[in-house]
Amino acid sequence: MNAPRLPLKSLDDALAELLGFATALKGVESVSTFDADARVLAQDVVSALHVPPQDNSSMDGYAVRCADVSQAQGVFPVTQRIAAGSSGAPLAPMSVARIFTGAPIPAGADAVVMQEDCELVEGGGVRIKAVPAPGQWIRRAGEDVTRGAVVLSKGERLTPAALGLAASIGMNLLPVVRRPRVALFSTGDELVMPGAVAPEHMRPGAIYNSNRFFLRALLLRLGCEVSDLGIVPDRLDATVQALQGAAQHHDLILTSGGVSVGEEDHIKPAVQSLGSLDLWQIAIKPGKPFAYGRVQDAHFIGLPGNPVSSFVTFLVLVRPFLLTLMGVTDVATKSIALSAHFTWARADKRREFLRVRRNAAGGLDLFSNQSSGVLTSAVWGDGVVDNPPGQTIAPGDLVRFIPFAEIMG
Structure with missing residues (x-):
């Protein structure tokens, strides 16, 4: 029987x-940050410094004291030039500093006026044509990352952006699960x-x-x-x-x-x-x-x-x-609600994964043959519809779309 x-x-x-x-x-490897894409962190990555390390300019322009620039059209002497990678002297009252993107803000300055709002005048001075607000065009120390912060967490699968973040805090090697x-x-x-x-x-x-x-x-x-x-x-x-x-x-x-x-x-x-x-x-x-x-x-x-x-x-x-x-902490598959531009009238008792493709109208088209032997459907499609048991689909219905880009790497 x-x-x-x-x-x-x-x-x-x-x-x-x-x-x-x-x-x-079990087993942790230390790999070059260059080679750690898609690897899984075995330990938290903690920053030993602020990023950026000090206040710096987000524009090419002139560092100023807002109290000195109470009205537009004021003319000020340029007392120093500060490029990225260098440091300036404290800014003297009633003067400005030529400053470039990424350069540290000199002590005493509390704003940057972009060069488009400034005009060079005869004799080397600069006319400030717009009254700045305190903090204008200044990136603050620690604005991106603060010292002691966990910037990447154990169990996180590393992305290209994560590698750049690790490099920004000085990490040339990363601890990853084998x-x-x-x-x-x-x-x-x-x-x-x-x-x-x-x-x-x-x-x-x-x-x-x-x-x-x-x-x-x-x-x-x-x-x-x-x-x-x-x-x-x-x-x-x-x-x-x-x-x-x-x-x-x-x-x-x-x-x-x-x-x-x-x-x-x-x-x-x-x-x-x-x-x-x-x-x-x-x-x-x-x-x-x-x-x-x-x-x-x-x-x-x-x-x-x-x-x-x-x-x-x-x-x-x-x-x-x-x-x-591999130690990844979040393995749930993410889906997107999109509109079906097709009819699926054959409800099945089982949960179905229908091969579909996004169209120019922002909806989903269905591959004509959903047989389990037709691999063409997975090449033509750019994802699947996760269709619950017993569910038919009519044009305009919102369905759960899982892009292949989400689950193929």
Whole structure:
């Protein structure tokens, strides 16, 4: 007698359970700030100085005492010239200082008049044509960063702007969590590598291995160290051997295909013989079959073989799992409310991820074929609509749009 079929697991429940298995990796590396893009901070970064370090001019112009410039058209002698990187003497009463953007404000000055509001007069003086307000065109010390402030937090994934901020407080090295080591392989005797066989010579039933290419690229974009173990034959002994080798030096083993219960699906018994495995049927479309387990000390995740199913399950499950391993504190996927410019009349019991593209009117167009085998949809589209179970969509409805730019790096 067949075992009763378990109910489908919701994506939220599956993700919560999956993240419960993810413990932040041990090991901290000190890397050059130049090379730290997309790495995850292992410690808070605290500033040892103010940024800017002292009051400075935000304009080319003249530093003045506001009390001296009580009305426009006053003429003042220029007693000094202050460029960025230099420092001036205290500003004498009833005089002005020529000053350039970024240069320190001299003691006694309390405003800068931009050069467009000044006029050179015969004899070297300057006519101030606009009455300044105190503090005008002055960037205050610590306006950007104050000494002792946490400028970047532990668990933050570094961006190019964050690298610039770290450099602005003198950080040439940053403490980051080590990269996850991921072993990647595919299963299936039907799979052929591009270049191995010309299209006209493909045997009946054979297909080119597309999953291996986009999964490797997604892993690299996340900052993982990837070992590509190729295609494993549909044999139990070969699958066991591949898993044993992969478990030795990797944090995660990621496979696509072979996670169903067919006679040629050897992942399940192979993983169970070496560790433990949970097979989940998740209430999402595309991407229902999903497996999580352990092989010795390594995590194991098995994705569906259909390319769009594998692509979607990676983005909504594997990506947040890996970010959690990396110590990222916020792994929630962000969505945007946008207007649907299409009709979706076929409500499904499962949560759907529809491939869409933004149009010139600011709405979303739907790819015509949403099949789990049509990878063209993920190339044509620039994101997915996260559509709740049982939900139809009419033109003008607000939907949850997740840009690929949000979840592909």
